Amino acid sequence: xxxxxxxKSVSGVVRYRAxxxxxxxxxxxxxxxxxxxxxxxxxxWLNKREQEIADNPDILLGINNKSMxxxxxxxxxxxxxxxEFGRTKNRSLDLIAKLPIARVHxxxxxxxxxxxxxxxxxxxxxxxxxxxxxxSTILNELQNIKSILTHASVMWRINVNLNEFNNACLQLRKxxxxxxxDKRDRLLSNTExxxxxxxxxxxxxxxxxxxxxxxIVLFAIFSCRRQAEITRMRLSDYDKEHxxxxxxxxxxxxxSKGNHKHFNVLPECQKIIELLMRDDTRARMLKMGxxxxxxxxxxxxxxxxxxxxxxxxxxxxDFRFHDLRHEGATRLAESGLTIPQIQQVTLHxxxxxxxxxxxxxxxxxxxxxxxxxxxxxxx
Numbered sequence: 001x002x003x004x005x006x007x008k009s010v011s012g013v014v015r016y017r018a019x020x021x022x023x024x025x026x027x028x029x030x031x032x033x034x035x036x037x038x039x040x041x042x043x044x045w046l047n048k049r050e051q052e053i054a055d056n057p058d059i060l061l062g063i064n065n066k067s068m069x070x071x072x073x074x075x076x077x078x079x080x081x082x083x084e085f086g087r088t089k090n091r092s093l094d095l096i097a098k099l100p101i102a103r104v105h106x107x108x109x110x111x112x113x114x115x116x117x118x119x120x121x122x123x124x125x126x127x128x129x130x131x132x133x134x135x136s137t138i139l140n141e142l143q144n145i146k147s148i149l150t151h152a153s154v155m156w157r158i159n160v161n162l163n164e165f166n167n168a169c170l171q172l173r174k175x176x177x178x179x180x181x182d183k184r185d186r187l188l189s190n191t192e193x194x195x196x197x198x199x200x201x202x203x204x205x206x207x208x209x210x211x212x213x214x215x216i217v218l219f220a221i222f223s224c225r226r227q228a229e230i231t232r233m234r235l236s237d238y239d240k241e242h243x244x245x246x247x248x249x250x251x252x253x254x255x256s257k258g259n260h261k262h263f264n265v266l267p268e269c270q271k272i273i274e275l276l277m278r279d280d281t282r283a284r285m286l287k288m289g290x291x292x293x294x295x296x297x298x299x300x301x302x303x304x305x306x307x308x309x310x311x312x313x314x315x316x317x318d319f320r321f322h323d324l325r326h327e328g329a330t331r332l333a334e335s336g337l338t339i340p341q342i343q344q345v346t347l348h349x350x351x352x353x354x355x356x357x358x359x360x361x362x363x364x365x366x367x368x369x370x371x372x373x374x375x376x377x378x379x
Contacts, residue, residue, distance in 0.1 A: 002046040004039065016042035020049060031155065034079045068158065070109070071102035073148050081151070087228075092144050098128060101145070106152050107159045111168035114142065118177050136181035142169055183356065186323045187330060190367050194375055195314050201376050210284045211298055211306060214376050215276050217324060219296075222269040222369065224328035224346040226251065227321045231300040234293050243270065250347060264344045268369045275378060333357035334366070 002020045009015060019033040032049065036042040068076070074097045078090065096102055101117040121141070124132040146165060153160040172178045188196075200213035220230060229247050237246040243265040249256040265273070275281065276295060290297025307321045325346070332342045339354050348354050373379045 002050055004042050004046065006039075007035070018042040018046040018049075020046065020053070022053070068106050068152070068156075069102060070104055070106060070145065070148060071097045073106055073152050074102065076156075077148050077151055080155075089144060092141060093148075096141055096145060099125065106149065107161075109149065109161065110164050111171075114165060114168040114172070117141075118172060122177075134181065135177060135179045139173075139178040139180065142172075142178060184320070184323060184326060185356075186319055187327055187363075188319070188323075190365070192314070192316055192319070193367060193372070196310065196316070197372065197375050199310055199314060209306075210288050211303065212276065212281055212285065213303070213306060213310070215272060215281070216296060216303060217307075218369075218372060218376075219269070219272045219276065220321065220324040221328040221331070222266065222272055223263070224325050224332070225263075226325060227304060228300050231294065231296050231298060231303065233295045235295055236293055238265075238273075238295075247347065252349065261347050263347050266345065271369065271373070329354070329357055330360060331366070333360040334362045 002018060005017045005019065007015050007017055015035050015037060016039050017033055017035045020031070022030040024030075030053075034042075034045055034049075036045065074093050078093060099117065100120065101113055104113050118138050121130075121133050121138045122135075124130055146162075146169070149160045149162060149165060152158045153162060169178070196217060197214045200217065203209045204212055204214060216230065219225070220227070223230075225233070225247070229250070232248060233245060234248070237248070239245070239262075244262045245265050246260055246262045248260050250259045250261050252259045273295070285297050286292060288298060296303075304321060311317055311319045329342060329346050332345060339351050339357065342354055342357060343351065346354070367375075370379060
């Protein structure tokens with residue numbers, strides 16, 4: 001009746017998923033699963049749960065699920081399919097589970113609950129120390145809540161009013177209470193980029209950091225990689241002969257796990273890789289205890305914090321690390337690459353995501369790689 005399957009998460013942690021499947025004539029198939037850190041705890045839960053079902057057959061009718069709150073559903077949902085999602089979605093679900101909407105029962109969710117959640121997030125939630133968030137963040141949360149409700153309706157046979165939830169979201173879109181994030185077009189001026197590099201170079205030369213941010217910034221630009229991707233790139237995934245590097249678990253609307261793709265490593269990017277691989281630079285980074293197979297064996301969170309703090313100091317508070325990716329893609333377009341060629345570097349899912357680079361106007365006197373290397377004393 002029950003099985004235990006060993007699974008490995010994105011971070012390499014081994015987990016054990018215990019699953020019960022029961023088929024009985026005249027009843028819909030019953031499925032239940034839970035994930036544990038050890039085989040023993042998974043086996044103990046499986047034996048205990050099987051006995052509970054034997055003692056209380058009404059469980060097979062889903063009677064025990066009828067009072068499930070959204071918070072409880074999030075826990076159950078993550079136990080069943082959580083390993084398939086990236087850290088961003090899991091963090092979002094964990095936060096939602098702490099918010100007032102999570103106390104609502106699945107079968108009772110309605111438009112008022114949705115509207116109240118949106119209003120709460122727009123003004124902030126002091127009880128958890130949460131500041132107001134953008135309409136795009138709220139939209140993402142509602143999409144994650146919808147995934148819970150849909151799963152509960154289809155897989156657990158709980159009577160959820162999905163039509164009312166969807167109509168509420170549609171109306172909130174029409175009134176622009178929720179919306180997709182605006183496309184950012186923030187690029188670096190020559191002065192801003194120079195100041196940023198010199199700021200990081202000074203900290204590096206004075207031995208005040210194990211983070212070669214001057215090189216990380218340049219790598220982000222010339223590789224067009226996202227912040228989280230940079231700290232996950234494995235040296236063993238680099239095909240130097242063919243100038244191709246595999247990025248694991250690439251961001252994707254349908255889930256990042258297993259979405260591995262190769263990007264073209266252009267000569268400018270190769271030069272930055274060589275600088276990151278120098279013995280002295282590697283030694284300082286590895287003192288932080290990171291994985292020696294990683295190109296940048298450092299914390300993505302710490303890199304983000306360092307970057308945001310530095311931009312604030314330099315009067316660039318409106319600049320985001322992700323804007324470096326846009327800077328890189330813009331440079332590729334300015335160099336004359338076609339959309340398919342740009343896509344081979346950026347790994348955007350669709351060409352439509354790159355449409356704004358089709359007729360980009362080339363900036364005058366932009367600092368090229370040789371200029372930037374000279375600034376950091378590498379020429």
